[in-house]
Amino acid sequence: MPLSIEPAPHASCFSAHDRPTWELYSTCVHCGLCLQQCPTYRVLGTEMESPRGRIYQVMLADEGRLPIGDAFVTHIDRCLGCLACQTACPSGVPYGHIVERARAQIEQRYHRPWLASWVRHFVYAGLLGDYKKLARWARRLRWYQHSWLARAVRASGLLKLFGLAPMEALAPQVSQAFSFEDFGAMFPARGERRGRVALLAGCVGSVAFDPLNRATIRVLQANGLEVIMPEGQGCCGALHAHAGRREEARTLARNNIRAFEQWSCDAIVTNAAGCGSAMKDYVDLLAGSSEDSETAASAQEFVKKVRDVTEYLAELGVRPPAHPLALRATYQDPCHLAHAQRIRSAPRELLRAAGVELVEMQHPDYCCGSAGVYNVVEVELAGQILEEKMDDVAATSVNLLVTANTGCMLQLRSGVARRGLPMQVKHVIEVLDEAY
Amino acid sequence: MLFASSIVRQLRKIAGRDAVLSAREDLMLYEYDGGVQRALPQAVVFPQTTEQVARIVKLAGKEGVPIVPRGAGTGLSGGAIARKGGIILGFSRMNKILEVDVGNQRAIVQPGVVNLDLSHAVAKHGLYFAPDPSSQKACTIGGNVAENSGGPHTLAYGVTVNHVTGLEVVLPDGRVVQFGGKPAESPGYDLTGFFVGSEGTLGIATAITVKLMRLPESVATLLAIFDSIDAAAQTVVALTSEGVTAAALELLDGWTLRTVEEAMHAGYPMDSGAVLLIELEGMREAVDDQKAAVIAVCNRLAREVRVAKDESERQRLWAGRKNAFGAVGRISPSYYVQDGVIPRTRVPDTLRRIEEIAKKYSLTIGNIFHAGDGNLHPLILFDSRDPAQMERTLAAGKEILAYCISVGGSITGEHGVGMEKSEILPLMFTPSDLDVMQRLHDVFNPACLLNPQKIFPMARSCRETNAAAHPAAGLAFTQGGPA
Numbered sequence: 001m002p003l004s005i006e007p008a009p010h011a012s013c014f015s016a017h018d019r020p021t022w023e024l025y026s027t028c029v030h031c032g033l034c035l036q037q038c039p040t041y042r043v044l045g046t047e048m049e050s051p052r053g054r055i056y057q058v059m060l061a062d063e064g065r066l067p068i069g070d071a072f073v074t075h076i077d078r079c080l081g082c083l084a085c086q087t088a089c090p091s092g093v094p095y096g097h098i099v100e101r102a103r104a105q106i107e108q109r110y111h112r113p114w115l116a117s118w119v120r121h122f123v124y125a126g127l128l129g130d131y132k133k134l135a136r137w138a139r140r141l142r143w144y145q146h147s148w149l150a151r152a153v154r155a156s157g158l159l160k161l162f163g164l165a166p167m168e169a170l171a172p173q174v175s176q177a178f179s180f181e182d183f184g185a186m187f188p189a190r191g192e193r194r195g196r197v198a199l200l201a202g203c204v205g206s207v208a209f210d211p212l213n214r215a216t217i218r219v220l221q222a223n224g225l226e227v228i229m230p231e232g233q234g235c236c237g238a239l240h241a242h243a244g245r246r247e248e249a250r251t252l253a254r255n256n257i258r259a260f261e262q263w264s265c266d267a268i269v270t271n272a273a274g275c276g277s278a279m280k281d282y283v284d285l286l287a288g289s290s291e292d293s294e295t296a297a298s299a300q301e302f303v304k305k306v307r308d309v310t311e312y313l314a315e316l317g318v319r320p321p322a323h324p325l326a327l328r329a330t331y332q333d334p335c336h337l338a339h340a341q342r343i344r345s346a347p348r349e350l351l352r353a354a355g356v357e358l359v360e361m362q363h364p365d366y367c368c369g370s371a372g373v374y375n376v377v378e379v380e381l382a383g384q385i386l387e388e389k390m391d392d393v394a395a396t397s398v399n400l401l402v403t404a405n406t407g408c409m410l411q412l413r414s415g416v417a418r419r420g421l422p423m424q425v426k427h428v429i430e431v432l433d434e435a436y
Numbered sequence: 437m438l439f440a441s442s443i444v445r446q447l448r449k450i451a452g453r454d455a456v457l458s459a460r461e462d463l464m465l466y467e468y469d470g471g472v473q474r475a476l477p478q479a480v481v482f483p484q485t486t487e488q489v490a491r492i493v494k495l496a497g498k499e500g501v502p503i504v505p506r507g508a509g510t511g512l513s514g515g516a517i518a519r520k521g522g523i524i525l526g527f528s529r530m531n532k533i534l535e536v537d538v539g540n541q542r543a544i545v546q547p548g549v550v551n552l553d554l555s556h557a558v559a560k561h562g563l564y565f566a567p568d569p570s571s572q573k574a575c576t577i578g579g580n581v582a583e584n585s586g587g588p589h590t591l592a593y594g595v596t597v598n599h600v601t602g603l604e605v606v607l608p609d610g611r612v613v614q615f616g617g618k619p620a621e622s623p624g625y626d627l628t629g630f631f632v633g634s635e636g637t638l639g640i641a642t643a644i645t646v647k648l649m650r651l652p653e654s655v656a657t658l659l660a661i662f663d664s665i666d667a668a669a670q671t672v673v674a675l676t677s678e679g680v681t682a683a684a685l686e687l688l689d690g691w692t693l694r695t696v697e698e699a700m701h702a703g704y705p706m707d708s709g710a711v712l713l714i715e716l717e718g719m720r721e722a723v724d725d726q727k728a729a730v731i732a733v734c735n736r737l738a739r740e741v742r743v744a745k746d747e748s749e750r751q752r753l754w755a756g757r758k759n760a761f762g763a764v765g766r767i768s769p770s771y772y773v774q775d776g777v778i779p780r781t782r783v784p785d786t787l788r789r790i791e792e793i794a795k796k797y798s799l800t801i802g803n804i805f806h807a808g809d810g811n812l813h814p815l816i817l818f819d820s821r822d823p824a825q826m827e828r829t830l831a832a833g834k835e836i837l838a839y840c841i842s843v844g845g846s847i848t849g850e851h852g853v854g855m856e857k858s859e860i861l862p863l864m865f866t867p868s869d870l871d872v873m874q875r876l877h878d879v880f881n882p883a884c885l886l887n888p889q890k891i892f893p894m895a896r897s898c899r900e901t902n903a904a905a906h907p908a909a910g911l912a913f914t915q916g917g918p919a
Contacts, residue, residue, distance in 0.1 A: 029765035031470050032510035035574045036550055045482060045528030046457070047465035047509070056465060071461040088573070090762025092699060 010064025018104035018246050020058050020097075027093045028055045034085035034095075039367045039385045040078050048075045051085035051095055058102050068109045076102050078378060080371035080385070081242050082335035087342075087365070096340065097284060103244025123373075124245050128203050128235045129252065135178055138207035142174035172208030172410055179206035179213045184231035187217050194224035194316060195266040200256070200279070202272050202406070203235035209271075209406050215433040216271045216309055222436045223319050232259035236270070238278030238336075239372050241285060253282045254295055257302045267312050268305045271429055273405035274372060276308040277340035308337060310404055310428055314346035321435035324355025329431070330396040331358060332389075332412060333365040334405035347404045347428045354435040356402075361392040368403075370411030382411070390415045393423075404428045439478045443499055447481050447523070450491045455482040455529070466506070466524050470571070472772060473514035473855045477504065477524040484529050486604060486612060486642040493640065494610035496523055502888050503608075505636045507548065507579030510571040512773055513854030515583060515635050519889045525640065527578050533557055534643060541648045542601065542618045547578025547641050554646070563648040566593040569850070570758045581641050584633030586850035588684035588757065591808035592717070593649065595850065597632040602645030605631065605638075608881050618645055630876070635852050636887035638880040652683075652717035656727050657744040657753055660712040660734040661705055665689045665803070667737040668710035669784035672807040674733050675714075676780055680726055684715040685808030686757055689787075692764075692802035692815065693756075699763035702756025703749065708739065712807065713757055760804050761815065768800075768817040774833050775851040776840035780810040789839050790814055797828040811849035812840070834860065853891045861893055870896065 014020065030052050035041050040049040047053035048071075057075060060066035079099050086095050112120070127134045144150050179201040189196075197220060201213050220227045233256055237249035256279070260268055270276045282299045307315070331351060337343045344365070351358060369375055369385030393401055393415070399422050401412055406427070413425045444458045457463060457480040467476045478501070483489045496503045502522030509516050518524050527548035535544040538561045545554060551572040555564040567580055568587035579585070581603070586595040593599070602616035616628035631638055662668040668687055675685065688696065688711050693704040704711050712734070716726045727743070734741045744750040756763075764771050778786050787803060790812075794801040802815040814836055818829040837847045837860060847857050847864055862870065874896060880886075889897050 026769045027765055029762060029771065030468055031571065031762050031765075032508050032574045033571060033759070033762060035508055035510075036553075037573075041528075045526070045531075046462075046480075048462055053465045056468065060464060066461055066464065069461075071459065090699060090759030091765030092763075093765075 012064055013061040013066070013068050013109070014105045015108055017108065018101050020062065020101040020105070022062065024094055024098050024101070025055050025059050025062070027091050028052060029091050030056070031090070033090060034088045037084040037088040039080055039082060039084070039369065039388075040381065042388070043381060043384045049078055051079075051089075054079055054102075055093065055095070055098060058098055061102075061105070068106060073106055073110055076106060078381065080335070080367050080369070080374050082367035082371060083339035084335065084365065084367060087339045096281075100241055100244065100246070103242070104246045105244070107244040120243065124240050124243060124248055128239060129248060131180055131203070131206070131234060134203060134207060135180060138174050138178065141171070145171075145174060172204060174207055175210035177210050179210045179229070183229050183233065185229055187221055187227040189224045189226045190221045191224050191319070193226065196226040196228065196264070197267045197269045197312065198228050198230050198260055198263055198265040200233060200236060200268065200270040200275055201229055202270065202275050205272055205275075205406055209409075212271060212406065212427050212430060215427075216269075216429050219313070219429050219433050219436065220269070220309070223313060223316065225316075228263055228265065230259045230263050232262075234259070236275040236278045237285075238274045241278060241281070242372055246285065249278075249285055253279075253285055253299070257282070257295060257298050260302060260305075261298060265305070267307045268302065269307055269309050269312055271309045271404070271427065272407070273308060273334035273337035273341065274407055276306060276311075277336040279303070279306045280341065308341060308343055308346070308404070310337075310347040310350055311341070311343050314349045318350055318353045318432070321354055321432065323435055325431070325435050326355060327400055327431075328357045328359055328398045329400035329402050330361045330393060330398050331364060331428075332361070332368060332393070332401060332403040332408060334403055334408045335365070335367050335371070337404055338365045347402075350428050350432050351402060354432045356400075356431060359396045359398050361396045363392055366392070368408050368411045368415070370405075370407040372407060375411050375414075386411060386415045390419055390421075394419065394421060399423045400431075401425045402428055402431055439501075443495070443501065444479060446495055447479060447492065450495070451481050451483050451488050455484070456480070466509075466518070466526075469506075469509040469511050469514065469516045471512040471514050471854075471856065472770070473517045473519075475517045475519045476521065477518035478521045480524045480526050482526045482529045486606065489525065489606045489640055489642050490610045490612055492523065492525065493606050493608060496885055497608055497610065497883065500883070500885070502885050503640070504887050505547075505578065505582065505640050507576030507582075508550070508571075508574045510575045511579060511583060511852065511854065512775065513583070513848070513852040513856040515852050515854040515887070515890065516579070517855060519855055522885075527576060530642070531576070536561070536648075537618065538563070540618055541650070542645055543648055544602075544643055544645050545577050546643060547576060547581070549577050551575050551577055551580060558648055559651070561648075562651050564651055565646055566599055566649045567596045570761065572758075577644055577646065578641055581632050581644055582634070582636050583850065583852040586806070586811065588686055588713075588715070588806060590806060590811070590850070591685055592681065592683040597629055599647045599649075600628055600632050600644060601647060603628055603631055603641050604643035606640045606642055608639065608883065608886050612642070613639075616645065620647075633852070635854060635890050637877060637890055639886065654718065654720040654723040655683075655750070656716045656723050657750040658712075658714040658716075658727070658730060658734075659703070659742045659744070659753055660714060660738045661708045661740045661742070662710045662712070662738050663708065665710040665787055666784055668712055669787050669807075671712060671734055671737050672783050673781055674736070675730065676808060678729075678733060680729050680733065682714050682726075682730070682808055683717040684713070685806070686713040687711070687783075687803070687805055687807035688713070688757070688760065689803040691800070692760060692804045695767060695802065696756045696760045696763045699766050700752075700756045700759050702752050703742075704756055713753060757804070761813075764802060764815055764817070768819070770818050770820045772816045772818065772829050772833055773851070774812065774814045774816065774836055775848050776812045776814075776837050776845060777847075777849040778810045778812060778840050778843050778845035780808065782843045782845075783807060783810065786812065786839065786843065790836055793832050793835050793839075797832040799825075799828060799832055801832070806849070809849070810845065812836075838863065855890060858889070858891055858897070859893050861891065
């Protein structure tokens, strides 16, 4: 989108490091076909909160016409990163890459209030970067969730007073066991052996979705796959990359590439759409860094093997389950599966294989508002986006809502609870697991 | 230049705090639309009711400030650009379908309703809204009314004006008037017809009564593949002169179809010289007969004719066509879409002329157009960082339009005149023709505050009122600059 009304008289507001370049943003021809696909545009109705408008702001900043100030940061922050605009875009604009780089510039050039900075540092560099620390804090949270304290705090209305009630409602229920404990373990294939896969357990996945990880292992085993959980694996770095903390994301990416290299396997599998899309993007992520010429080749190898679990099972041909379920369900496309990885039919195929009758909702690929930590940071907007989603969900009148990403599950569960719908929220793999 | 804070305050009072933008960093996001023009407004307001629109218009009149309505900003002629500054009325929050009258096949909608959303909303009744511009998943019906938009199916069903029977309009003095209604015909002057296509220069439509068409019983979509563009062009003439009425008849030349195919995987063969995308609609038996006739005509010159087997193949073929402009963005940083009309019998020689013009200016020009009604969309590629190339692009565009006029055509089929073509309007009309239009304009918009400097050439535009309507008159400004 190079035509602005003024020539560019000023220096760019961006640094050279992780810069959203003219080559990236000039692919946008500002046709506007993305507008209605954007959740924030649908709710707020302004250009600043649209994909085309965000790209224009990036261009303005690069031309030195718009400072990296509060306005720029607000609008770039508000993007959910759902990438529905990439699906809609006829010009093939790499919107995700543009916005992640814009956020990297914000990290370099904008000072957030100290509390926000501290929380971001604690979460991204502390918890998600260090699984020992994550386990320690997860145990504390589990203790809190099961203690009299949680009940007392809720009853006291303190959370409401500090505006923390929605956050508490969204916090995942910490699992009884953590997946870390199985790192290094190998789970044998059942029936005729069809290959070997390495599973990424995930950060939130390990502490809040351990039962899902176990179900994933069982389903893979039942499909004749040997499953390993490589030791030394860590967080995929998706949240860091989305937040513009690309150096931290790179460290995590290098770590995972090293950890998974130790094992020969046919595929690197994840049950979280967000992790899968981030890992498939490791080549682009590491291309930006000079110290990664060596890693580049291994990154290519790594990326070639990354598969969403639904994608891999559909590719392989899922074994017919022993106890097909006679259920009606609706399926919510996770954005990072449908838009980022263009996987739509695989999860539906698996559900049908499990005996589920699919009742499609309107706009199954509209974002639910979860978007990583978005629902915690942008509580109100995420809530409005969720309302739109729950209207479509409720209209199907089924009592099983299935998706394929952990973040979406948390958000959809809070949506179901808020409306008091008689509905369960499950992962595709959990449904399939029940049928085996 | 930013507005005096008193105007912003009053706008906030009318529409609400969060419905007014006045900071420079926000306004810059309203300096563009889908085309190539740019101009900065001084405020953007998002009204939610007709009454708010009327009050805003009245305020603008009192302060002598221009008003520019804007739907989704997908237009290509600069219709939604605040050329003289002033207030942009953004309709993204007036997007309700007010009434669906299934029995009478009418709907009443607010101007911000997205074109395709209306069709989706009434599909359960077996109905749809026929005008189908390529931007239909984003563009608004208000914008369609302003530009009198067309689309591929214009060939069979006509443009927007043929599908609007009534309007609620806010006049520049703040009065709210009704034109037409649900009946197809209303007594007296056809003000509805006059208003549609007026590009926001006569009044602001706040409720639009549209016709809904019944979804056809049967649809057949064909792709005729040719080795040369000439053969495709000849076939267009043959098809239309031999009494086959297609619902849509689209042509893509070799360069364009390859670009589109790479982006969209629509199923166009990469090695062909041109394709025709043909759609037939109606009763099953009639469609079958027509299909046989079309295939017979195409086979004279076509390499192959394919018929879409199912809905998903049909959708794929159309996705290629509808996303074509954007697909060009993959290979060129900028492009200029022309919108000319020629008699369809002149398609072959016009295409040859465009090829000559491309050579003359050393430019790449792709051709994609509604061949059935002779509405051309030459796509001229350029790099805006190269001013010389940009100049050649504009010159080539002008030469194509001059040729369109010389063969008895027109300078715009559906994108509107806007800013883009106002200076060449006199090529189409005599001074007397223009005078009549100007006098009609002045009856509605005497102070020239509604979408000023659009349609008419600058020398003519609001001659008497230019001085009075200039934003410098009667306004105190605060200094502009990033806040």
